[in-house]
Amino acid sequence: MLKTNTEFNSPITLAFSGASGAPYGLRLLEVLVAQNYQVYVLISSAARVVLDTESDIKLSGNEGKATEQLTALVNAKPEQIKVFGKDNWFSPVASGSAAPKKMIVCPCSAGTVSAIAMGASDNLLERGADVVIKERGQLILVPRETPFSEIHLENMLKLARMGVTIMPAAPGFYHKPQTIDDLVDFMVGRILDHLSIEHDLQKRWGYQS
Numbered sequence: 001m002l003k004t005n006t007e008f009n010s011p012i013t014l015a016f017s018g019a020s021g022a023p024y025g026l027r028l029l030e031v032l033v034a035q036n037y038q039v040y041v042l043i044s045s046a047a048r049v050v051l052d053t054e055s056d057i058k059l060s061g062n063e064g065k066a067t068e069q070l071t072a073l074v075n076a077k078p079e080q081i082k083v084f085g086k087d088n089w090f091s092p093v094a095s096g097s098a099a100p101k102k103m104i105v106c107p108c109s110a111g112t113v114s115a116i117a118m119g120a121s122d123n124l125l126e127r128g129a130d131v132v133i134k135e136r137g138q139l140i141l142v143p144r145e146t147p148f149s150e151i152h153l154e155n156m157l158k159l160a161r162m163g164v165t166i167m168p169a170a171p172g173f174y175h176k177p178q179t180i181d182d183l184v185d186f187m188v189g190r191i192l193d194h195l196s197i198e199h200d201l202q203k204r205w206g207y208q209s
Helices: 022-034 045-055 063-073 110-118 124-134 150-161 180-194
Strands: 009-016 037-043 081-084 102-108 138-143
Touching: 009 022, 009 045, 009 124, 022 037, 022 045, 022 102, 022 180, 037 045, 037 063, 037 124, 063 081, 102 110, 102 124, 110 124, 110 138, 110 150, 124 138, 138 150, 138 180
Parallel strands: 009 037, 009 102, 037 081, 102 138
Antiparallel strands: none
16 A cells, blocks of 8 residues: 655645546646645546647556656656556555545546446446545546536536536636646646646636726
8 A cells, every 4th residue: 555755735636537628627627736735646648648639748557667758747746646556456545544535537428428427437446436426535626528418417417416516617808818738727726726736827717906
């Protein structure tokens, strides 16, 4: 069993699924690392394709190599990031006795929303979400799909009624974004708000000059 490194803040699980929106997840990882959190990273097979397409990151399918890649990418400390493969059932996130109490799926595909809502647990990402729900932890899903079908909406409603936070990747514009990074930071900032993590990624409503 992996031991939590006391040098870091409590671990947080960050999962990437196959929806468009890889920059949101990468930026969130960067900020969590900068805030000295240890991050357990789960990446679906489809998410690796999206990362390559949207950010030119060819992430290795090997846990160790992928960990090294992300550690270098966001300038993390040794052991601060740990990537777990989809079939690594011995990882901490697979058990309620060891899993972090906070998990974000960013971006979250409609298929992943469905699997979590049904309690499928066919891979580590789905199992990790199932564990957080059953342990009454905090699960945030960042779906990126448009339009939402009735199936999507019903699945999200089911999860919301369980206490899951559904936060679609829908950045605001009242802060007058000038770049794509500004739009990404808006969403990442809202996620951090719900995690009760301080940040200054964007001006808040009512405080603009």
